[in-house]
Amino acid sequence: MAEILIVGAGMAGAVHARRLADAGFDVHVIDQRDHVGGNCFDSVDPATGIRVHRYGPHLFHTSNMRVVDWLGQFTDWVPYEHRVVARLESGRLVPMPINADTIAAVLDRPVDTPAEAEAMLASLARPRGKVESAEDHLLGLVGPQLTELFFGRYTRKMWGQDLAEMDAAVVRRLKIRTDREDRYFPGDSFQALPARGYTAMFEAMLDHPRIRLSLSTAFEHRMLDECLHCFNAMPIDVFFECRHGALPYRSIRFHTTRHPAAAAPGHATVNYTDSGPFTRETWWHELPRHGGDATVLRTVEEPCDYRDNRMERYYPVKASDGRYDRLYQRYCAEAAQVRNLTFIGRCGTYQYLDMHQVVNQALMGTEAWLARAAA
Ligand code: UDP
Incomplete structure (x- = not known):
């Protein structure tokens, strides 16, 4: 039987890959980047030993225990409530x-x-x-x-x-409070970080005899002809060569610098209310098990158009008149004509999704697809 092709080794792709491999399908995961984890990717800075989320802070929070239990197969958690x-x-x-x-x-x-x-x-x-x-x-x-x-x-x-x-x-997404609640995600009963980092969680998810992983590998249209089905997390407009126009995304440039621990403000994240170019700073040592000693690391975020940042797309832009969603729907109508193709994840479905929502979307999506495949 031909393989299932998964485009993207981020949250959407990795959950699809593991679920389908567990169900007995052979799966080929490709990613054009040279690492797994998509925008959740983290790594330890060799000079300071501090763990840094390379695409900005990822704080896991949900009230959906099915998502927590499923991810729990691949990681232990360390409790963390973001403020x-x-x-x-x-x-x-x-x-x-x-x-x-x-x-x-x-x-x-x-x-x-x-x-x-x-x-x-x-x-x-x-x-x-x-x-x-x-x-x-x-x-x-x-x-x-x-x-x-x-x-x-x-x-x-x-x-x-x-x-x-x-x-x-x-x-x-941000609830205004009239009490003194100061947690960023007060509505969520489960708030934690993967104990050995996100990258280790993704490596465990993709470690399966039926999963083949090819990094630094871009999607090519001929791959569709060779696979049983393609679950695709690439931007849907890019798949169709932006023939109806490009969907807008925001990107971020990250500026990471070293500081003496004594200079840190004692908060994990500080948002900037000024009109300069930067939105927020993150101090990684404030997150549990992220390291940090006499020297600590701060990352400052500078949002930009994705075209100014080597085409890294982070946030789908949502207009109040719905014009970008209508453009997205035109691409969806075309995608529906392709027999063996399903778009997944933030860029594939052009939605501003948090990690737990992507996992939920992937669990539900694979469940429905497996039920159809078995029928
Ligand atoms: N926002 C804002 N001021 C803040 C924090 C958030 O105006 O101090 C707005 C802004 O438009 C932002 C949105 O609320 O994009 C959602 O914020 P959140 O922190 O959830 O964004 P993320 O962590 O996903 O970047």
């Missing part, structure tokens, strides 16, 4: 997403109870009838001052878009 602070122009660090302490600091007034915080937000809020854009959503919750301070400038540098042009779903 983020935003640096104001004064240099003061305040909790982000906005909570009661953030409101008190910015308005320079004491806020003792959630009811007081709610009343303050209600007096600032400017609700709009229809909520489509990120701006509509935020003005209705926190008003213009907090919207611009915490979201307007950050979003312009992150997405190259104004809040008015951006889909509300992007900022709905």
Whole structure:
């Protein structure tokens, strides 16, 4: 029987590969990069012994225990609850997403109870009838001052878009709090990091006698003719040579520098509220089992258009008028005409997905495909 071809050794591809290999299929995984793990890839900096997530911080969080149990076959976990602070122009660090302490600091007034915080937000809020854009959503919750301070400038540098042009779903990821909860993912019951890093977890996932791995290998259309089925995590527009136009993505340039431990702020991630080019900094030694001694490492993120960064696509851009989703749908209609092809993952399905959502999508997708194959 011909092999199944998986394009991409990131989260979507690796989960598909393992599930299909476990089900008895021979699987060939290709990736144009020279490492597994996609954007989850991490490695230890040889000079300092500190583990760095090479494509920015990946903090695993979910309430979906099926996803946790499945990944648990390939890794132990170390508990970690992520917290983020935003640096104001004064240099003061305040909790982000906005909570009661953030409101008190910015308005320079004491806020003792959630009811007081709610009343303050209600007096600032400017609700709009229809909520489509990120701006509509935020003005209705926190008003213009907090919207611009915490979201307007950050979003312009992150997405190259104004809040008015951006889909509300992007900022709905961050819940505004009126209590003092300061965890970044308070809604998720499971928050942890793979104990030996993401790369080791991917290596274990792909370590199977029925999985063949070819790194530094780009997809070619002739491969479709030779495989039983292709699960493809490459950007769907690139597969079709962008014939209807290119789907936009944001990319990030990472700037990693060494510092004496005493210079670190004591927070894993600091978001920048200024209008400069950088969005946030991550201090890797703050993550458990990431190393770090007298010298520590900081990575600062500089978002950019993917075309300016060797074509590395990280974030699908979402417009409030849905125009990019309509373009994506045109490619989907073409993909549906190809008998043995399924697009998967963030770039294949043009969705802003977190790791646990990609794993869930892959578990459900392989389940459905295996049921059809058995019928
Ligand atoms: N965001 C913002 N200010 C912040 C943090 C986030 O404006 O301090 C907005 C921004 O548009 C960002 C989105 O909220 O892209 C989602 O933020 P999240 O931290 O979830 O993004 P990720 O970690 O995936 O880059």
